[in-house]
Amino acid sequence: MDGHCDASETGKRLRHRANPTKLRNHNERAVLSMLRDRGPTASAEIAKALNVSAQTASVIVRAIEDQGVITKFPPIKGRVGKP
Numbered sequence: 001m002d003g004h005c006d007a008s009e010t011g012k013r014l015r016h017r018a019n020p021t022k023l024r025n026h027n028e029r030a031v032l033s034m035l036r037d038r039g040p041t042a043s044a045e046i047a048k049a050l051n052v053s054a055q056t057a058s059v060i061v062r063a064i065e066d067q068g069v070i071t072k073f074p075p076i077k078g079r080v081g082k083p
Contacts (some may be wrong), residue, residue: 031060
């Protein structure tokens with residue numbers, strides 16, 4: 001191979017880019033799986049574990065909470081972050 005790529009290779013790469021809806025659905029499933037496995041977890045811990053921004057984790061957690069799938073617990077004294 002000479003280091004160049006033809007149009008068919010470029011097209012394949014373009015089709016594999018994530019679209020926002022699929023990415024959000026993937027992240028929501030990842031958050032739910034993590035909460036199922038670990039139990040109550042702070043949004044900051046979710047963000048770090050899933051390698052997403054704190055804002056992304058917070059928005060996803062809030063959306064799942066608004067759907068009634070999860071319930072936010074009151075903060076635990078002596079711990080940093082929201083549970």
